[in-house]
Amino acid sequence: MGVKVAVNGYGTIGKRIADAVLRVKDFELVGVAKYTVDYSALLAHRNGIRIFTPREKFAEFRNAGVEPEGTVEDLVDGADIVYDASPGKQGAKNKELYVRYNKPAVFQGGESPEVAGLSYSTLCNYEAAIGKKYVRVVSCNTTGMLRIICSIGTGQLDSVFAVIVRRASDPREDHRGPVSSIALDSSTIPSHHALDVKTVVGDVSIETVALVVPTTLMHMQVMNVKLKKPLSTDELAGLLRSSGRILVLDSTLLKIDSTGKIVELSRDANRPRYDIYENVVFSNMVKLAKEAFTLVQAIHQEAIVIPENLDVAYAMMNLETDPLKVVKKVNEALGIGALQGIIPSEAKAS
Amino acid sequence: MGVKVAVNGYGTIGKRIADAVLRVKDFELVGVAKYTVDYSALLAHRNGIRIFTPREKFAEFRNAGVEPEGTVEDLVDGADIVYDASPGKQGAKNKELYVRYNKPAVFQGGESPEVAGLSYSTLCNYEAAIGKKYVRVVSCNTTGMLRIICSIGTGQLDSVFAVIVRRASDPREDHRGPVSSIALDSSTIPSHHALDVKTVVGDVSIETVALVVPTTLMHMQVMNVKLKKPLSTDELAGLLRSSGRILVLDSTLLKIDSTGKIVELSRDANRPRYDIYENVVFSNMVKLAKEAFTLVQAIHQEAIVIPENLDVAYAMMNLETDPLKVVKKVNEALGIGALQGIIPSEAKAS
Numbered sequence: 038m039g040v041k042v043a044v045n046g047y048g049t050i051g052k053r054i055a056d057a058v059l060r061v062k063d064f065e066l067v068g069v070a071k072y073t074v075d076y077s078a079l080l081a082h083r084n085g086i087r088i089f090t091p092r093e094k095f096a097e098f099r100n101a102g103v104e105p106e107g108t109v110e111d112l113v114d115g116a117d118i119v120y121d122a123s124p125g126k127q128g129a130k131n132k133e134l135y136v137r138y139n140k141p142a143v144f145q146g147g148e149s150p151e152v153a154g155l156s157y158s159t160l161c162n163y164e165a166a167i168g169k170k171y172v173r174v175v176s177c178n179t180t181g182m183l184r185i186i187c188s189i190g191t192g193q194l195d196s197v198f199a200v201i202v203r204r205a206s207d208p209r210e211d212h213r214g215p216v217s218s219i220a221l222d223s224s225t226i227p228s229h230h231a232l233d234v235k236t237v238v239g240d241v242s243i244e245t246v247a248l249v250v251p252t253t254l255m256h257m258q259v260m261n262v263k264l265k266k267p268l269s270t271d272e273l274a275g276l277l278r279s280s281g282r283i284l285v286l287d288s289t290l291l292k293i294d295s296t297g298k299i300v301e302l303s304r305d306a307n308r309p310r311y312d313i314y315e316n317v318v319f320s321n322m323v324k325l326a327k328e329a330f331t332l333v334q335a336i337h338q339e340a341i342v343i344p345e346n347l348d349v350a351y352a353m354m355n356l357e358t359d360p361l362k363v364v365k366k367v368n369e370a371l372g373i374g375a376l377q378g379i380i381p382s383e384a385k386a387s
Numbered sequence: 388m389g390v391k392v393a394v395n396g397y398g399t400i401g402k403r404i405a406d407a408v409l410r411v412k413d414f415e416l417v418g419v420a421k422y423t424v425d426y427s428a429l430l431a432h433r434n435g436i437r438i439f440t441p442r443e444k445f446a447e448f449r450n451a452g453v454e455p456e457g458t459v460e461d462l463v464d465g466a467d468i469v470y471d472a473s474p475g476k477q478g479a480k481n482k483e484l485y486v487r488y489n490k491p492a493v494f495q496g497g498e499s500p501e502v503a504g505l506s507y508s509t510l511c512n513y514e515a516a517i518g519k520k521y522v523r524v525v526s527c528n529t530t531g532m533l534r535i536i537c538s539i540g541t542g543q544l545d546s547v548f549a550v551i552v553r554r555a556s557d558p559r560e561d562h563r564g565p566v567s568s569i570a571l572d573s574s575t576i577p578s579h580h581a582l583d584v585k586t587v588v589g590d591v592s593i594e595t596v597a598l599v600v601p602t603t604l605m606h607m608q609v610m611n612v613k614l615k616k617p618l619s620t621d622e623l624a625g626l627l628r629s630s631g632r633i634l635v636l637d638s639t640l641l642k643i644d645s646t647g648k649i650v651e652l653s654r655d656a657n658r659p660r661y662d663i664y665e666n667v668v669f670s671n672m673v674k675l676a677k678e679a680f681t682l683v684q685a686i687h688q689e690a691i692v693i694p695e696n697l698d699v700a701y702a703m704m705n706l707e708t709d710p711l712k713v714v715k716k717v718n719e720a721l722g723i724g725a726l727q728g729i730i731p732s733e734a735k736a737s
Contacts, residue, residue, distance in 0.1 A: 198548065198611050198681075200550035200552075200609045202550075202552055202569055202598055202600065204569075215602075215645060215647060217601075217602045217603065217604060217647060218602060218604060218645035218646045218647035218648070219552055219554075219600065219602055219604075219605065219606075219607045219645060219646045219685070220644055220645035220646075220647075221638055221644045221645065221669065221672060221683065224638055224639045224644065224671050224672070225671055225672070225674075226672055226673075226674040226681055226683075227674075244611075244674075244676075244681060246609045246672070246681060246683060248552055248607055248609070248683075249645075250552065250569065250600035250601070250602065251567075251600070251601050251602055252565075252567045252568060252569055252600065252601055253567065254567060254568060254569075255569065256569075257569045257598055259550045259596045259598070261548050261594075261611070288571055288574055289574045294570055294571045294574065295565060295568035295569060295570035295571065295599075296568045296569045296570075297565060297567060297568035297570075298568070319571065321574050321575055322571060322574075322575070322576055322596070324575075324576040324577075324594075326594075331548075331576055331594060331596060333571065333576075333596060333598075335569070
C-alpha cells in the first residue's frame with residue numbers, strides 16, 4: 038500500500054496531479070474533491086476515480102450519474118496527504134480543513150507564500166521539505182526559472198534578468214483575453230515572478246518583466262544570467278541536462294521553433310493531454326558570453342509543476358532524503374526523459 | 388515650391404510616406420509608383436495623388452479607371468528625391484534606376500545596409516546624412532531602440548539587452564502566422580535587430596532576442612540598459628521626453644496597459660490610420676537601478692519610421708543642418724506632440 042493521496046479540486050492542476058499519482062506506485066489515489074458537475078467529473082468517474090463533493094452537492098452529482106463517495110471532509114480524513122488544487126487563494130481557506138484533520142497539505146503557486154511555511158522547487162530545496170506539514174509548490178513560470186537557476190546553482194549566479202512572454206489563457210479558458218493585444222502583466226517592475234523566485238532562493242538577485250500575448254499553448258521565457266565565474270558551453274549544457282527536467286533541443290535541426298511545434302512533438306509522442314513536464318530549452322538559443330549566458334525556453338503552464346508536486350510528497354512523507362532518487366523515480370513514472378532520447382547528442386548548447 | 392518627392396512603391400510604408408509628404412510644406416509630392424491595381428491605388432487616385440506605373444501595366448490601370456501619369460522612369464526623372472518603399476530587397480534592384488537618373492534616394496530597413504552608404508536614425512546621426520545621395524532608414528524595431536539609445540546618448544551607455552516581442556503581421560497581412568504560437572524570430576542570438584542597431588551606432592554593445600506572437604497591432608520591447616554613470620529618474624524622463632519622439636504615459640493612471648488600448652487612444656485622437664509615430668514608453672514600467680534601467684515600450688510597426696523618413700530628406704537635400712529644428716518641423720506637420728499634451732505632468736518615469 039502506498040501513501041494515501043487526496044486531491045482537493047479537479048481543474049487544470051488537480052486532474053493532472055490525480056492522473057500522475059495513479060502512475061506512481063508509491064502513492065495511492067484515495068479520490069478527488071469536485072465542486073461542480075462537468076465533463077471532467079464524468080470522465081473521472083468513468084475512469085474509476087472516486088469523487089467526493091460537498092454534502093449539498095450530492096443530489097446534483099447523483100442527477101448527473103455520479104454517486105459521491107462522501108464529503109470533502111471524508112476525503113481529507115481518509116488521506117495521508119492532501120493536494121490542494123483549488124483556484125488561487127481558495128487554498129488558504131481550505132487549510133483550516135487540513136489543520137482540523139491534522140493532514141499534511143501541498144498548496145499551489147496561486148496561493149500566497151504565507152499559506153505554507155515553505156515555498157518549494159525540487160532542484161532548489163528538496164531537503165527543506167523533508168517532514169514538513171505544509172508546502173507550497175511555486176507556479177509555472179517560477180518553476181521554469183528555478184529549474185534553470187538551481188541547475189546552475191545559486192552560488193554560481195550573480196544576477197538574473199528575465200522577460201516572460203505569457204500565454205493569455207489555458208486552452209479551455211476561452212473567456213479570457215487578450216485576443217489581439219500584447220498587454221502588461223503587471224503595472225510595475227518586477228512582475229510577481231521575481232518575488233516568487235525569491236520565496237525559494239532568497240539570495241538570488243533577479244528582475245523580471247512579463248508581457249501577456251494572445252496564445253494558449255505555452256509561455257516563453259528569455260533569461261539573461263550573469264555568472265560569478267565563466268562556464269564553458271559543455272559545462273552549461275551538462276548542468277541543464279543533468280537536472281532531469283530540462284529538454285534541450287535544436288530548433289533548426291528538429292524544425293521545432295515555436296510553442297505550436299513543441300506541442301505537436303508532444304502530441305506525436307503520445308504524452309497524456311500533450312503535457313510537457315520539461316523546460317524546453319532551444320540549444321541554438323543559448324548564448325554564452327564571458328561570465329553570462331542568455332537562453333530562450335518554453336514552459337507548458339498546465340503541466341510543468343506536476344513533477345514537483347509529486348516530488349514534494351516524497352519529502353513531506355519522509356519517504357526519501359535524496360532528491361536525485363526522487364527525480365529519477367518521478368521521471369520514470371511520468372515518462373520524462375523519453376523525449377530527450379530522440380534528440381541527437383550533437384544538438385547541444387552552442 | 389517645395390522639394391519634389393517621388394514615392395516608389397505604395398504599400399504599408401509608401402502610402403504613409405506619401406500622405407506625410409503632403410502634410411509638409413517644404414515638400415511637394417510628384418506622385419507614387421504603383422505596380423498592382425488594388426483598393427489603395429483607387430483611393431489614392433480619388434484623393435488626387437498622381438499614379439505612375441510600369442508601361443506594361445498601363446492597360447490594367449486604365450481598365451480600373453486609373454489613368455497612369457507616366458512610367459516609373461518618368462516619376463523618378465521628375466523628382467528631386469525618391470523614397471524607395473518597395474518590398475524588402477527590391478530596393479537594391481531599383482537603385483540602378485536612381486543612379487541612372489542621378490537622383491538621391493531613401494531606402495527602407497528591409498534592404499541590406501549595403502544598399503546605401505549610410506544607415507540612419509534621426510536622433511543618432513542626422514548630421515551624417517547631410518548632402519548624402521543614398522541613405523537607408525532602419526526598420527521599426529531598430530528605430531524604436533535607437534530613439535531610446537540616442538536620447539540617452541551612446542557615450543552614456545555601457546550595454547543594452549533587449550527582448551523584442553514582435554507582432555506576427557500587419558493587420559492587412561492576414562495570410563501570415565503564427566495564429567496561436569509564440570515563435571522564435573531567429574534561430575540564433577542576437578536577432579538581426581542588434582546588428583541593425585550597430586549599422587547606425589557601431590560602438591554600442593547590444594544583445595537582442597526576438598519572439599513572434601499572434602497579434603497585428605504593435606510590437607513591445609523590454610530594454611535593459613546598463614549606464615556608465617547613474618541617472619536620476621527626472622534626468623531619464625527628461626532625456627526621453629526631450630527627444631520629441633517618445634510618448635511617456637502611465638498605464639495605471641490612463642488605463643492604457645496594452646497595445647490594443649494604445650491603438651484605441653490613437654483612434655480616439657483621430658490619428659490618420661491610427662498611426663502612432665512615437666515610441667510609447669510606460670512610465671510605470673521604467674525602473675532605475677544604480678547604473679541601469681529597464682523599460683517597456685510599444686512600437687507601431689507601420690508608422691514609427693515615417694518621421695525619420697521625412698527628417699532625412701531635410702539632411703540629404705541640404706535644407707537644414709540642425710536636427711532639432713527638423714524634428715520640430717516634422718512633428719508639427721504630423722501632429723506628434725499633441726498626444727503628449729493629454730498626459731498629466733505628474734505621469735513621469737518612476
